[in-house]
Amino acid sequence: MMDNKSLISKIIKSEGLYNFKRNPFAIAGALIILVFLFTAIFGPHMVSQNPYDLAQLDLNDSYKPPIWQEGSDPRFILGTDDQGRDMVSAIVYGVRMSVTIGFCVTIICMIAGTTLGLISGYKGGRLDSFIMGLVNVQLSFPSLLIAMLVLIAFGRGVWKIILALAFSGWVTYARTVRGTTMSEKSKEYVEAAKVIGFPERVILFKHILPNVMTPVIVIATLQIGTVILSEATLSFLGIGIPITEPSLGLLVAQGYIVLFSGLWWVSVFPGLVLMLLVVGMNLLGDFLRDEFNPRLK
Amino acid sequence: MLFYVIKRFIQMIIVIAIVATIVFIFVNMLGDPAVLLLPPEASPEELAKARAAMGLDSSPWEQYKLFVVNVIHGDLGNSFVFREPAMKLIFERMPATLEIVVLAMFIAALIAIPLGVYVGAHPNTFASRSILSLSLLCISMPTFWFGIVLILVFSVQLGWLPSSGRGDVVIVWGMRLSFLTWDGIKHLILPAITLAVQQLATQLRLTRAGMMEVLRQDYIKFAKAKGVSPHDVLYGHALKNALIPVITVYGLEFGGLVVFATITETIFAWPGMGKLLIDSINISDRPVIIAYLMLASMLFVVINFIVDILYTVVDPRIDLR
Numbered sequence: 001m002m003d004n005k006s007l008i009s010k011i012i013k014s015e016g017l018y019n020f021k022r023n024p025f026a027i028a029g030a031l032i033i034l035v036f037l038f039t040a041i042f043g044p045h046m047v048s049q050n051p052y053d054l055a056q057l058d059l060n061d062s063y064k065p066p067i068w069q070e071g072s073d074p075r076f077i078l079g080t081d082d083q084g085r086d087m088v089s090a091i092v093y094g095v096r097m098s099v100t101i102g103f104c105v106t107i108i109c110m111i112a113g114t115t116l117g118l119i120s121g122y123k124g125g126r127l128d129s130f131i132m133g134l135v136n137v138q139l140s141f142p143s144l145l146i147a148m149l150v151l152i153a154f155g156r157g158v159w160k161i162i163l164a165l166a167f168s169g170w171v172t173y174a175r176t177v178r179g180t181t182m183s184e185k186s187k188e189y190v191e192a193a194k195v196i197g198f199p200e201r202v203i204l205f206k207h208i209l210p211n212v213m214t215p216v217i218v219i220a221t222l223q224i225g226t227v228i229l230s231e232a233t234l235s236f237l238g239i240g241i242p243i244t245e246p247s248l249g250l251l252v253a254q255g256y257i258v259l260f261s262g263l264w265w266v267s268v269f270p271g272l273v274l275m276l277l278v279v280g281m282n283l284l285g286d287f288l289r290d291e292f293n294p295r296l297k
Numbered sequence: 298m299l300f301y302v303i304k305r306f307i308q309m310i311i312v313i314a315i316v317a318t319i320v321f322i323f324v325n326m327l328g329d330p331a332v333l334l335l336p337p338e339a340s341p342e343e344l345a346k347a348r349a350a351m352g353l354d355s356s357p358w359e360q361y362k363l364f365v366v367n368v369i370h371g372d373l374g375n376s377f378v379f380r381e382p383a384m385k386l387i388f389e390r391m392p393a394t395l396e397i398v399v400l401a402m403f404i405a406a407l408i409a410i411p412l413g414v415y416v417g418a419h420p421n422t423f424a425s426r427s428i429l430s431l432s433l434l435c436i437s438m439p440t441f442w443f444g445i446v447l448i449l450v451f452s453v454q455l456g457w458l459p460s461s462g463r464g465d466v467v468i469v470w471g472m473r474l475s476f477l478t479w480d481g482i483k484h485l486i487l488p489a490i491t492l493a494v495q496q497l498a499t500q501l502r503l504t505r506a507g508m509m510e511v512l513r514q515d516y517i518k519f520a521k522a523k524g525v526s527p528h529d530v531l532y533g534h535a536l537k538n539a540l541i542p543v544i545t546v547y548g549l550e551f552g553g554l555v556v557f558a559t560i561t562e563t564i565f566a567w568p569g570m571g572k573l574l575i576d577s578i579n580i581s582d583r584p585v586i587i588a589y590l591m592l593a594s595m596l597f598v599v600i601n602f603i604v605d606i607l608y609t610v611v612d613p614r615i616d617l618r
Contacts, residue, residue: 025430137312140601142553145593152578152586153323229439233560236441237575252442256564260460264449271442278437286433 016291029283036277040099043092051085051093052246058084063258066265079265081254087265091273093246098277101162102228106220108166113173114216118204120174121181132178135171143168147230148239156242161234165227172219180212218289225281232274248274302606309602316594321364324587325357373591374584376577383588387570392473393463394569397561398554400485401492402547409497410543413504417539418531420509428501435498440557444491444564451487459484461566488565492558496550500543507539548604552597 020026049056062084064076078087120131138146143165150164184190185208193203232249234240241247248270255267339347355363367373373383416425452460463484466473474481511517512535520534521527559571566572570589577585 137315140549141594141597142556144553145556145590145597148556149320149323149590152590225437229437232439233441236439237560237563239575239578249439249441252439252445256441256445259445259449260453262453264453267442267445268449271439271445274442275434275438278439279434282433282437 019291020287023287025283026287029280029285029287032276032280033284036095036099036280039092040096044096047086047089047092049086049089051090052244060084063263065263078269081251081266082258087251087269090246090251091248091270094248094251094270095273095277097158097241097246098228098231098248098274101158101165101231102224102281104162105165105169105227105231106224108162109169109223110173110216110220112166113170114177114209114212116170117174117177118181118208118212121178122185122200122204122208124182128178131174135174138168138171139175143226144230144233147234151234151239156239158241158245161231161240164234165230169223169227172223173216176215176219177212180215181208184208184211214292218285218292221281221288222285225278225285228274228281229278298609301609305602305605309598312598313595316598317365317368317591318361320587320590320594321361324583324590325360368591373588376582376585378577378580378582378585383584384592386573386585387588387592390568390570390573393567394555394558394562394571396474397485397488397492397567397569398551398558400489401496401554402551404489404493405496405500409500410504410540413501413543414508414531414536414539416501417505417508418512418535420505429505432498432501435494436502438494440491440495441560441564443494444487444561447487447491448564458487460487463568488561488567491564492554492561495557496554499550503543503546504539507542508535511535511539548600549597552593552600555596556593 146168147164235249251270562572
């Protein structure tokens with residue numbers, strides 16, 4: 001067992017951290033993610049209203065422009081929508097939803113995909129052909145189509161969209177982990193563990209798993225951004241998050257309806273925030289991918 | 298080779314059968330279309346009559362058997378709303394979708410490949426870094442939001458381009474086409490750009506990665522040592538091999554864009570098959586949803602089949618098993 005102190009000193013002395021500190025894009029990505037995590041956790045307690053509690057809304061406040069335009073209201077920095085919702089508050093609640101869904105889906109995919117990949121790569125045979133057959137079929141369809149299919153069947157809802165996106169996102173992990181597991185299982189440490197007589201479960205999750213985690217972490221970082229975008233897209237199309245719940249995609253859709261009346265702020269700001277969040281995830285994900293890819297060194 | 302083609306063909310049929318079954322089961326989990334289509338004050342007798350008219354009064358197993366027979370005959374039932382064959386509705390709208398998809402792929406390739414070659418060959422210049430950062434922005438951008446921003450700038454503010462519909466169309470072999478009239482082209486520009494942006498960024502990064510990978514190889518070093526001009530090394534020796542991964546994903550990306558066009562069509566009120574799907578979901582028009590899902594899945598399965606076969610033709614090193 002490695003004690004915490006040596007782990008921390010190992011991280012501090014590592015090449016990865018050295019490269020991270022010298023890469024302004026990676027630092028920017030990490031900072032953006034930190035700001036968004038902070039917003040998702042504490043933001044809803046800091047904004048002036050709960051935009052999804054109808055009792056707190058006043059229709060007299062509807063369609064106020066952002067603060068630098070004429071006819072604005074100092075209470076609403078980025079203006080209000082058709083129901084008098086403060087855009088800042090609505091965006092903060094939307095960010096919380098995006099981040100929650102992004103992390104939930106990624107964690108579910110990571111656990112399911114990695115487990116199936118480990119088993120598939122270690123056991124081989126019929127089980128392997130079955131799991132990989134499933135993976136290959138699913139990979140030949142765009143994930144948006146698969147998510148749409150699930151949502152068409154089950155209807156709109158927060159848990160349903162998590163399910164739909166998880167259903168379409170586990171395959172990448174399974175395929176990568178299976179490949180790595182197959183090359184790991186012939187190595188001496190696995191042979192040794194077998195000879196000692198450890199049960200398969202222990203060999204898989206205690207010995208092989210730590211050695212396949214590197215690509216898994218890279219895929220996960222890059223996946224969070226994709227998941228967040230997919231959720232927003234499905235919600236925008238009206239088959240994702242129900243209108244009673246906060247979502248950046250739905251806000252853009254509401255703004256789209258009133259776009260031609262010159263009310264541009266309802267759709268522009270939520271989309272901008274969404275883009276910034278995904279940029280942060282992709283910046284960090286790109287850095288991790290280059291860092292862990294031995295072929296680029 | 299022939300054995301491989303036959304084997305892949307049989308696999309393709311199996312996948313289509315599985316997809317058909319999944320689509321059938323999933324779509325049957327939707328609410329009762331009779332309740333959704335008839336006015337709320339309809340009596341139970343009227344509801345029963347409506348269900349019988351739509352073939353929904355028999356057991357799920359009977360319905361499934363009928364569905365399989367009909368699929369083999371290419372008949373996916375009549376739309377509950379338009380009272381016309383679902384397949385016909387989708388085929389009518391397909392040219393509109395293909396039009397923006399093809400144009401988007403064309404725009405993307407035209408810009409992405411030269412830029413990707415440049416960025417891959419000169420990775421450390423300021424221009425390369427800017428292009429790469431810009432491509433990251435494009436990948437991170439929600440497509441629907443980008444379309445809305447385009448409408449805001451070019452339709453609402455500047456008034457240069459229309460924001461919805463197809464404009465004037467010309468009928469060629471029964472297909473309604475927009476790109477043959479000036480008004481139609483003006484309607485095409487914004488949807489095609491919206492659809493192209495993410496594709497452009499993905500292709501650029503793929504070309505760049507391929508280029509960087511190829512340029513490290515020995516035969517390039519050898520060509521340089523031999524005294525081949527840098528320009529010929531880049532475009533003669535390197536590009537050919539760098540493009541193999543780009544071309545292989547091209548087919549798959551085409552299918553992806555057909556599905557992604559759903560978003561673009563919704564924003565620009567473009568009367569393609571994607572918009573038809575979203576409209577049909579909103580009114581629970583089951584046959585149309587099934588027809589769309591079946592057709593889209595078949596498109597992917599067939600594209601995959603063709604790509605696999607072509608792949609083995611292009612690259613003889615691939616083992617056929």
